[in-house]
Structures are given as structure tokens and as C-alpha cells.
Amino acid sequence: MDMQKPILELKNIKKEYYGNKVLKGVSLDIYPGEIHCLVGENGAGKSTLMNILFGMSVIHETGGFEGEFIIEGKPAVIKTPNDALENGIGMVHQEFMLIPGFTIAENIKLNREPLKNNALSRVFGKSMKSLDTEKMKSDAKESLMKLGMDIDEQTIVKGLPVGYMQFVEIAREIDKKGVKVLVFDEPTAVLTESEADKLLEAMKHLAAEGIGILFITHRLDEVMAVSKRITVIRDGNHIQTMNTCDTDVVKIAELMVGRKVEKIERKVNASSDEDIMEIKNLKVSMPGELVKGVSFSIKKGEILGIGGLAGQGKIGIANGIMGVYKARGEVTFEGKPIKLNDPQASMSAGLSFVSEDRRGVGLLLGMSIEENMVVPSIYNFKKYLKKFLIFTQKDTKAIRENALKYIDMLDIRCTGPTQPVMRLSGGNQQKVCIARALTLEPKIIFVSEPTRGIDIGAKKIVLETLIKLNEEYGMTVVITSSELAELRSVCDRIAIISEGKLSGILSAEASDSEFGLLMSGINKKGDE
Amino acid sequence: MVKSYIEKIGLPRVIIIVFLLLLILAAFLQGQNMSMLTTDVLVRFGMNGILTLAMVPAILCGTGLNFGIAVGIIAGLVSGIWSIDLGLTGLTGIMFAICVSVPFSVVFGYLYGKLLNAVKGSEMVVGTYVGYSVVSLMCIGWLVLPFKSPTLVWPIAKAGLRNTITLDGYYEKIFNNFLSFQIGSVTIPTGLLLVFALACFIMFIFSRTKTGIAMKAVGDNNMYAVAAGINVNKMRMLGTIISTVLSAVGIIVYAQAFGFYQLYQAPLNMAFMPVAAVLLGGASTNKVKISHVVIGTLLFQALITIALPVANQIAPEGGLAEVSRLIVSNGIILYALTQSGGKK
Ligand SMILES: Nc1ncnc2c1ncn2[C@@H]1O[C@H](COP(=O)(O)OP(=O)(O)OP(=O)(O)O)[C@@H](O)[C@H]1O
Ligand SMILES: [Mg+2]
Numbered sequence: 100m101d102m103q104k105p106i107l108e109l110k111n112i113k114k115e116y117y118g119n120k121v122l123k124g125v126s127l128d129i130y131p132g133e134i135h136c137l138v139g140e141n142g143a144g145k146s147t148l149m150n151i152l153f154g155m156s157v158i159h160e161t162g163g164f165e166g167e168f169i170i171e172g173k174p175a176v177i178k179t180p181n182d183a184l185e186n187g188i189g190m191v192h193q194e195f196m197l198i199p200g201f202t203i204a205e206n207i208k209l210n211r212e213p214l215k216n217n218a219l220s221r222v223f224g225k226s227m228k229s230l231d232t233e234k235m236k237s238d239a240k241e242s243l244m245k246l247g248m249d250i251d252e253q254t255i256v257k258g259l260p261v262g263y264m265q266f267v268e269i270a271r272e273i274d275k276k277g278v279k280v281l282v283f284d285e286p287t288a289v290l291t292e293s294e295a296d297k298l299l300e301a302m303k304h305l306a307a308e309g310i311g312i313l314f315i316t317h318r319l320d321e322v323m324a325v326s327k328r329i330t331v332i333r334d335g336n337h338i339q340t341m342n343t344c345d346t347d348v349v350k351i352a353e354l355m356v357g358r359k360v361e362k363i364e365r366k367v368n369a370s371s372d373e374d375i376m377e378i379k380n381l382k383v384s385m386p387g388e389l390v391k392g393v394s395f396s397i398k399k400g401e402i403l404g405i406g407g408l409a410g411q412g413k414i415g416i417a418n419g420i421m422g423v424y425k426a427r428g429e430v431t432f433e434g435k436p437i438k439l440n441d442p443q444a445s446m447s448a449g450l451s452f453v454s455e456d457r458r459g460v461g462l463l464l465g466m467s468i469e470e471n472m473v474v475p476s477i478y479n480f481k482k483y484l485k486k487f488l489i490f491t492q493k494d495t496k497a498i499r500e501n502a503l504k505y506i507d508m509l510d511i512r513c514t515g516p517t518q519p520v521m522r523l524s525g526g527n528q529q530k531v532c533i534a535r536a537l538t539l540e541p542k543i544i545f546v547s548e549p550t551r552g553i554d555i556g557a558k559k560i561v562l563e564t565l566i567k568l569n570e571e572y573g574m575t576v577v578i579t580s581s582e583l584a585e586l587r588s589v590c591d592r593i594a595i596i597s598e599g600k601l602s603g604i605l606s607a608e609a610s611d612s613e614f615g616l617l618m619s620g621i622n623k624k625g626d627e
Numbered sequence: 628m629v630k631s632y633i634e635k636i637g638l639p640r641v642i643i644i645v646f647l648l649l650l651i652l653a654a655f656l657q658g659q660n661m662s663m664l665t666t667d668v669l670v671r672f673g674m675n676g677i678l679t680l681a682m683v684p685a686i687l688c689g690t691g692l693n694f695g696i697a698v699g700i701i702a703g704l705v706s707g708i709w710s711i712d713l714g715l716t717g718l719t720g721i722m723f724a725i726c727v728s729v730p731f732s733v734v735f736g737y738l739y740g741k742l743l744n745a746v747k748g749s750e751m752v753v754g755t756y757v758g759y760s761v762v763s764l765m766c767i768g769w770l771v772l773p774f775k776s777p778t779l780v781w782p783i784a785k786a787g788l789r790n791t792i793t794l795d796g797y798y799e800k801i802f803n804n805f806l807s808f809q810i811g812s813v814t815i816p817t818g819l820l821l822v823f824a825l826a827c828f829i830m831f832i833f834s835r836t837k838t839g840i841a842m843k844a845v846g847d848n849n850m851y852a853v854a855a856g857i858n859v860n861k862m863r864m865l866g867t868i869i870s871t872v873l874s875a876v877g878i879i880v881y882a883q884a885f886g887f888y889q890l891y892q893a894p895l896n897m898a899f900m901p902v903a904a905v906l907l908g909g910a911s912t913n914k915v916k917i918s919h920v921v922i923g924t925l926l927f928q929a930l931i932t933i934a935l936p937v938a939n940q941i942a943p944e945g946g947l948a949e950v951s952r953l954i955v956s957n958g959i960i961l962y963a964l965t966q967s968g969g970k971k
Contacts, residue, residue: 423854443856452854460854463847465914474844475855477837484837493835 104172105130106311107152107188107280112166114147114158114335116522119514121147122164123335129280129311134302136326136343137315139355140554141526142512144335145315149284152313153183153190171279187279189272191286197264199257204239206256207271213238242270245301260387262290262409262581269298273305281305282313285525287321288552291409291581299325317526317554319348331355356556363562363588367570370401370591375543375575381428383412383419390415391599392428397543397577402569404586404593404607405579408618412599413579414455417545421445421452423460432543446479451541453532455548455579461532462520469502469516472535480539505534510560526553533561537568543575544568550585562589583614637909639962643926650933657940662812664933670803671928673819674884677826677877679901679908679924681870686915687834688866689846690743692902695754697762698739699874700894702732705772707879707888708788711797712774721798721883728875736871740864751912755898762895769890792888799886822880826873827917833869834917842866846913900956903927903963927963931956 105128114122122144129135137145150157151164154177158164168175170186177183183190197206215231239252248266256267265286272281283302287295295318303325306312316322322329323343331338331354338354376397383390390412397403407413419426422442430437438444445452454460463471476482483498484491502516509530513523520531529552536544546565550558566589568574580586586593587607595602595617602617636644654664678696685693706728710720739757746753770787774780781787793799805818833839845852845862852859878897882888901924905915908923938951 421854422856423850441856442854446856454854456850460848460850463844463851465847466843470840474840474851478841478844479856481837490832491836492832493837493840 106171108167108169109148109152110167110169112148112151112164114144114151114164116147116161121335122151124166125330125332125335125337127313127330127340129313131279131309131311132306133327134306134312134314134325136322136329137313137332138317138319138322138329138351139332140334141530141552141557142524143332143355143554145332146284146524148332149190149282149313149315152177152282153188154179154181184275187277188282189275189278189280190282190284191265191268191272192284197256197267200255202253202255203243203250203259203267203270204236204252206267207239207242207252207274208235209271211275238274239270242274245270245273245304258386260385260410260414262294263387265290266294266298269301273301278310280311280313282315284315285317285552286314287316287318292583294409295321317552317558319351319555322351323348333357352555355554363559363566365566365589368401368591369570369573370398373399375399375433377429377431378416378420379429379431381416381419381426381430383415383424383426385415385418385424388412388415388418389599390419390426390596393596393599393601395594395601395604397575398592400569400573400575401591402566402576402578402589404590405577405596406581406583406586406593406614406618407596407602409581411597413596414547415599416596417452417547417577417579418454421450421545423452423454443479446475446539446541449542451475451536451539451544453536453544453546453549455551457528457532461535462528464521465519467517468506468511468513468520468523468531469498471520471531472502472505472538473498475535476538501538502534505530505537509534509564510557526557529553530557530561533564537564541574543577545577545579547579548581549578550580550582558585565589583618639907640909640922640926643907643930647926647930647933650930650937653937654933657937659936659940664936666814667932668925668929669813670816670819670884671932672925673803673816673823674881675877675900675904675928676823676920676924677873677880678897679904679920680823680826680830680917681873681877682901682905682910683830683834683915683917683920684842684866684869684873686905686910686913687839687846688842688863689849689913690750690754690863690867691912692751692905693754693867693870693874694751694898694902695739695758695761696870696874696877696898696901697758697894698735699732699871700878700897701761701765702735702871703728703875703878704882704888704890704894706731706875707882708772708774708779708792708890711792711794711888712776712779714776716797717801718798721801721879724879725876728879729872732872732875733868736868737864739871740867743867744860744863758898759895762892765894766891788890790889790891790893792890794883794886794888798883801883802880803884816884819880819884826876827921830873831917838862838865899960900927903960906963907959927959930959934959 108128110126111124112122113124125148139145159178168177175186177186198209213231213234215229236252243250243252250263256264269286272278286298290298299321302312302314314326326343328340328342329346329351330340331351333355374396378396379394380392381390382392387410393416405413405416415424418424420430422440422445426439430439432448432450437448458464463474473483477484477493483494485494499516505511506513506516511530512527520528523531533546533549549561553561565576569576578586578590590607592604592606594604595614597618605613605617655661681696681699682693685691707724709727710724715723742757743750743753772788774788779788779792781789802818802822803816807817808815834843841857842862842865844855845857845859849859904923904927905919906923907926908919910919934955935952938955942951
């Protein structure tokens with residue numbers, strides 16, 4: 100294999116969305132067998148660059164791009180994802196591109212289904228061939244195995260936990276033969292640490308086979324662990340491309356943000372001894388994240404973490420309490436029972452929720468930033484409304500003020516409060532979800548994977564906002580996260596969920612080995 | 628510059644507008660009576676407007692384009708016929724028809740909404756079938772409804788309603804003529820346009836109420852709505868009912884301008900025109916604004932009104948008139964349907 104010649108070169112790429120310059124001349128090249136990391140803040144233009152690379156329609160519907168595109172030394176024109184595939188470019192998207200109603204195997208093989216001959220096809224030719232379902236299943240199984248994923252390939256994708264969907268996406272790309280460049284847009288954002296490690300292993304393995312990998316992530320330790328070179332972009336500008344061995348996390352972070360990033364610190368512990376919520380024998384039937392009966396209580400004013408491996412049920416708890424998925428059991432809040440399976444009842448009691456599935460549950464993609472923030476408040480509390488004799492009207496001014504407040508507080512990068520959220524970068528969409536939950540002015544807020552897909556600077560803003568609300572207004576915060584390190588940096592106590600049950604609750608200062616033990620579910624046997 | 632302008636308006640609309648301009652030019656060169664054509668466009672715009680508006684609540688609440696507006700149309704027709712049977716004329720007559728059509732269409736819309744809630748995901752297909760079935764069933768209904776007035780029933784059999792029922796002497800053109808005036812030789816149907824504007828205004832106000840906003844959220848993202856505590860089925864039901872009521876009122880307004888109530892098979896394909904109009908206006912199956920309704924109805928009706936005489940002059944043989952009418956109107960509808968993805 101020729102290590103001297105890049106497989107793919109992008110030169111001086113520029114892109115404008117509706118007059119908004121989002122890429123201002125970025126260059127990038129990838130050599131065979133190299134893992135090249137692309138890092139930058141939310142909205143820096145990473146996904147846009149990848150969309151260009153993959154010929155996504157959103158680019159060409161909005162006026163195309165400028166710059167040169169060279170594959171194996173020859174200029175290439177890529178206008179559709181199909182062109183990209185033919186040129187050997189595969190992509191794992193940040194937002195899933197799966198068909199919910201199809202099985203895993205069907206999704207993996209979509210558009211590339213293996214065919215076999217039948218009576219009709221012998222007469223009428225290829226388009227009459229029938230699907231070779233056996234081959235489809237075995238191919239899919241093989242790709243899934245490569246990723247170390249043990250799941251029935253006949254499962255319907257709809258309702259799978261996000262972590263699984265990510266692996267299905269990756270399996271689909273690995274399954275394609277003749278792939279020369281694989282693009283991963285924040286694949287690890289939805290994975291737990293152990294899953295992410297597994298994926299990084301798989302990536303190294305693919306690179307060793309001579310595939311060039313372009314890897315986007317906000318987790319800088321991953322960057323250091325796998326990449327050979329790093330390209331930093333900021334606000335659409337190419338800042339620097341460097342060798343990983345010549346740099347370190349702090350330097351990259353500085354280049355990304357353009358200033359020093361400090362560690363998050365907690366000053367006070369605002370929790371009291373009083374319980375604000377008691378959960379008894381909660382069972383939630385959320386596919387892939389079953390909760391099989393957990394009981395614990397949440398103290399008023401604390402920041403509680405819920406951790407555990409993917410698929411063990413930690414995600415299901417908040418979803419069950421908030422009525423998004425079917426739940427049974429008893430939940431009392433401030434001494435009063437909460438009606439389950441009724442989101443309105445939960446919200447009226449003063450609960451609020453940021454879902455881990457921001458596109459599926461968290462956002463009204465077609466509506467504006469400001470509307471996204473206020474819909475639940477309008478519906479459940481009749482806020483942001485003006486009353487007339489027999490009807491109500493939305494209070495445009497109050498809605499605008501609220502949006503501006505949170506855009507400022509969470510540093511949401513947008514062209515203004517009326518921009519449709521569809522057009523925000525992934526991380527900024529996440530901030531809109533958080534703003535919506537805060538707009539309800541809850542007494543207790545459940546946030547699932549709050550920092551998924553947001554850059555280190557933004558992560559600090561989001562976590563500090565939660566801490567500030569907790570410290571200044573005594574808001575109780577429950578954070579569900581796959582990142583144990585993050586939980587330990589902000590929480591007072593951390594509950595670990597394993598196999599749908601509570602393994603135990605530890606203080607944030609507990610040792611790594613104690614956490615490790617609970618995560619693997621070993622303690623539980625002792626309880627019974 | 629030009630590019631970003633086209634982007635804003637949307638390519639399909641640019642194409643339609645260019646086509647329309649060409650037609651107008653052709654009509655002008657052929658020496659067509661331009662003021663009469665303008666009058667016609669205005670009238671057809673006003674009389675079809677509310678039917679197009681009926682698409683809005685359906686799209687907002689997430690059931691997509693309402694191909695089943697025949698359900699509402701039937702409710703409107705029954706009420707209209709009743710007003711004539713009672714011998715009511717003028718404003719009393721049409722107001723009676725409109726007022727009675729509301730409870731009728733609420734009941735019909737409720738049943739239709741129940742059905743749509745049971746078939747989530749294929750509302751548009753089911754809507755089309757429902758429209759066809761209801762029209763077919765009513766073919767029997769029109770024969771057995773106990774109306775007696777000689778204007779209504781077949782004179783010889785003394786039972787069963789006629790195909791077309793004239794509004795002459797009842798409330799033909801009552802809205803069109805209200806405050807109407809002339810600019811040159813163009814007649815402005817002021818009352819008709821006012822009625823349409825009023826309906827749009829009410830819809831606009833509704834879309835900004837608590838319920839309206841919740842409905843929009845349901846249409847945009849079901850799961851978001853569920854998590855926000857919004858009763859999804861209730862909103863879909865409400866959207867369907869409002870859409871049905873609008874189509875009932877819409878057909879009465881349509882009929883007063885047209886001069887006839889048309890029964891039996893006539894409502895069969897009524898859904899396609901408003902669907903095409905709203906799509907041309909820039910709506911998609913899950914996103915719509917009132918402006919799409921206004922622009923779409925104007926463009927669509929202008930196209931049909933002007934294309935026909937132009938085509939007839941090019942191919943004047945008698946039989947071809949009907950053929951070209953079909954080709955033009957169905958062609959435009961087809962084009963609009965291919966654009967149903969709308970502007971992203
Ligand atoms: N479809 C679109 N229409 C208009 N603007 C868009 C669109 N998609 C993205 N943008 C804008 O382009 C900029 C870059 O977005 P992009 O998604 O590339 O960021 P990113 O670097 O991937 O960020 P993140 O880390 O949050 O995913 C943002 O300012 C965003 O608002
Ligand atoms: Mg991105």
C-alpha cells in the first residue's frame with residue numbers, strides 16, 4: 100500500500116447557508132490506514148464538511164459549495180451519497196439515518212440487498228430477483244460480530260436504545276465492500292465508555308486494513324488515544340493540522356475554543372436531609388433499557404447522578420417517571436403521589452425532563468428556537484399566553500425575551516431566536532432542549548446525557564448552569580449519563596443501575612473500584 | 628443574488644409563476660378579453676379559498692393533506708339543500724345553511740377523526756377512500772332524503788334529488804355581489820374576498836392560541852408532543868373536525884358563487900383542487916402557513932382559468948375543449964403532487 104499518496108484531499112472548502120458563512124476555507128487530507136481526527140466547537144462546521152464529503156442533499160439544495168475535491172489524485176465530483184459510495188466513501192452520521200420500521204439486517208443491507216434468482220428473474224432479468232434473506236441475515240450478523248455486538252439481527256430498529264442504533268449504523272458502513280474512507284461523525288457521543296472503547300478498537304482494526312478514517316469527536320482523550328493527526332477548526336476557519344504525538348489535550352482544547360478552558364468546580368453542597376422524591380419498585384418498559392423494579396429516594400436540593408452501562412436501564416428511569424414510556428410502581432414527590440404514564444401530571448407537579456433522544460423526543464425540528472422552548476410551558480401552565488375574551492394568543496414578546504435569555508445563558512450559536520432548530524448544529528440543538536426544560540421552571544429536573552455531542556466549552560456552560568440553578572435556587576437535579584467521570588465531577592451522589600435494578604448508591608468521592616464493582620452488578624446478589 | 632431569491636420563493640413556485648406569465652402573455656396576444664379573465668380569476672380565487680384553507684388544520688395536526696374533505700362537503704350540501712327546502716332566501720338562507728352545516732360537519736368530522744386515529748401513518752390513503760365511499764353512499768342518500776320542494780326533486784318521480792340544484796332566486800352570488808364594484812371593466816367580488824379573508828384571519832388567530840400551538844407541535848413531532856403532555860389523539864381529532872367544518876362552509880361559499888349545488892358524483896374529485904393549490908403555494912404534507920393557502924389558491928386558479936381559453940383557441944375543434952380542460956387541470960394537480968415534499 101502506498102503511504103505517500105493521500106486517498107482523499109479537500110482543498111480550501113467554503114460553504115454558505117443562506118448567506119451565513121459556515122466554512123471559510125478548510126483543507127484536509129487523509130492517507131490510507133490513518134485515523135484523522137477533526138475537532139472543533141459546536142457549530143464550527145464539522146458536520147457540514149462531512150455532509151459535503153458525502154454529497155448530502157442538504158448541501159446541494161442550499162447552493163452547493165466551493166473548493167476542490169480530490170480522490171486518489173484525481174478531481175472528483177460528488178453530488179449525491181451514491182456518488183460518494185461509488186468513490187469508496189462511507190459515513191456514519193451524527194443523527195441516525197435508519198428506517199425505524201425495518202429490522203437491523205434490513206437496515207444494514209438497505210439498497211444493497213443480496214439477490215437471488217427465481218423463476219421470474221430468469222425470464223425478466225435482474226430487477227425481478229428476489230431477496231436472499233438468508234445471506235442478508237448472515238452478512239448482517241457478521242458485521243455486528245465484528246463490532247462485538249450481540250443482538251438478534253431480526254429486531255426492529257424502532258425503539259432500540261440509541262447506543263444500539265449507532266452500532267447498527269456502523270455495521271452498515273463496515274458491511275460495504277470497497278470502502279476506502281470511512282467518516283465517523285461523533286459515533287461515541289451516544290455510547291458508554293466501554294462501548295466506545297470497543298468501537299475505537301474496531302476503528303483501529305479497520306485502519307490497519309488500509310482504510311482511511313476521519314473521526315469527529317468531542318472527547319479529547321479518544322482523540323489522543325487513536326488518532327495519527329488532528330485538524331482543528333474554529334468558526335469555519337482552518338486553525339491547524341498537527342501530528343497527535345506533538346500535542347496534548349490542553350493545547351487542542353485551547354486551539355478549539357480560542358482561550359483556556361478551566362475545570363468545573365462545585366462550591367457548595369446544597370442538598371438537605373429531606374427527601375423530595377421517593378421511588379418505589381419502579382418498572383419501565385422502555386425497549387432496550389428495561390427497568391425491572393428500582394427503589395430509591397432523591398434528596399431535596401441534591402445533584403444526583405444515575406450511571407451504569409448501556410442497556411442496563413439507567414435511561415429508562417427518567418423516561419418512566421416523566422411518562423414518556425409505560426411505567427408501573429409508585430413515585431411520590433413532595434409527599435404527594437405522582438400519576439404515572441401522564442406527562443402532564445409529572446410536569447404540573449414541577450418535574451421537567453431533557454430526553455437523551457433529542458431528535459426523536461426533544462425537538463420540534465420544523466419550528467423555531469423560541470417556540471421549541473415554550474411549547475410545554477404554554478400547554479401545561481398557560482404561560483406565555485395573553486388572554487382575550489374567549490380565546491388566548493401567544494405572547495410574542497414574552498416568548499422572545501425567554502429565548503434571548505437562554506440563548507445568552509447557554510451560549511446557543513444561532514442566527515436568532517426565529518431560526519428553525521433543524522438548522523442548528525447538533526450541540527446547539529442539545530442546548531435548546533435544555534433551555535426548554537428550564538423554561539418550565541421546575542423544582543426537579545431530569546437530564547439524560549446532557550453533554551452528549553457538545554464541545555468542552557459548551558459542556559462547561561451546560562454543567563455550570565445546572566450547578567448554578569442548583570446552588571442558587573435549590574433546584575434538585577438528576578443527571579443520567581454514560582460518562583462516569585462527568586457524573587463524579589458534578590454530582591453529590593451517584594446511583595448505579597445494572598440489569599434493570601439498583602446496584603447501589605455511592606458518594607462521588609467513592610473509589611474507582613467501588614464503582615467498577617457496582618457497574619458489573621456484583622453487589623446486587625448480596626442485597627437479595 | 629438571483630439564486631438566493633429563487634431559493635427563498637422555492638423553485639416550483641418560480642416555475643409556476645413563469646408558466647403563468649407566459650400564459651398571460653399568450654392570452655394577451657390572442658386578444659382574449661383580459662378584464663373578463665381577471666374577474667374570473669378573482670371569483671374563482673375567492674370561491675375556492677375556504678376549501679383550500681381546510682387543508683391547514685389537517686396538515687398542522689399531523690394527519691397530512693386532507694383527501695377526505697368530501698366528508699365535510701357532504702355535510703355542507705345537506706345543509707344547503709335543507710335551507711332551500713325551507714324556502715329560505717338571501718342572507719337568511721345562506722346563514723341558515725352555514726350555521727346548520729357546522730353541527731353536521733362536527734359530527735361527521737368526529738367520526739372521520741376516530742377513523743384517522745385508528746390508522747395512523749396512512750391517513751392520506753384512508754382519507755381518499757373515505758372520500759370516495761362517502762360520496763358513493765350519498766348517491767343513495769340523495770335519492771331517499773325526505774326533501775319535498777319542487778326546486779329540489781325530480782319533477783316526474785316526485786322523489787329523489789336532482790343532479791344540480793340552482794340557487795337562482797335563493798342566494799346565488801350573494802357574497803360576490805356584496806359591496807362589489809368595478810375597476811374599468813373588472814368586477815371585484817368584494818364580499819366573497821372578505822369572507823375568505825375572514826376565514827383566513829380566524830384560522831390565523833386559532834394557530835396562535837394555546838390549542839393551535841399544541842396542534843402544531845403534534846404535527847411536527849409526535850413524541851415531543853407526548854413528552855410535553857399534549858393529548859395527541861385529541862389534537863388530531865380537533866384538527867380533523869375543524870378541517871371538516873371548513874370544507875362544509877367552503878362548499879356553501881363555493882356554491883353561491885357557482886350558482887348551483889351539485890350532488891351525486893360531483894364531490895368525488897373535489898379534494899384534488901385544494902390539495903394541489905396548497906402544495907403549489909409552498910406547503911408540504913407536514914408544514915403549512917396561511918400564506919401558502921392564499922398564494923397557492925391564486926396561482927392554481929389563475930392557471931386553470933387562463934389556460935383553458937388559451938388552449939381552446941390553439942385547438943378550437945369542439946371535442947378538444949373538454950379534453951384540454953382535463954389535461955390542463957389534471958396536469959397541474961399532478962405537478963403539484965410531485966412537489967408534495969415541499970420546500971425543506
Ligand atoms: N441545514 C442548515 N441550514 C442552515 N444552517 C445550517 C444547516 N446545518 C448547519 N447549519 C449551520 O452551520 C454551522 C455549522 O454547523 P455544523 O453542524 O457543521 O457544526 P458542527 O461542527 O458539526 O457542530 P456540533 O459539534 O454541534 O455537531 C452552524 O452555525 C449551523 O447553524
Ligand atoms: Mg455536528
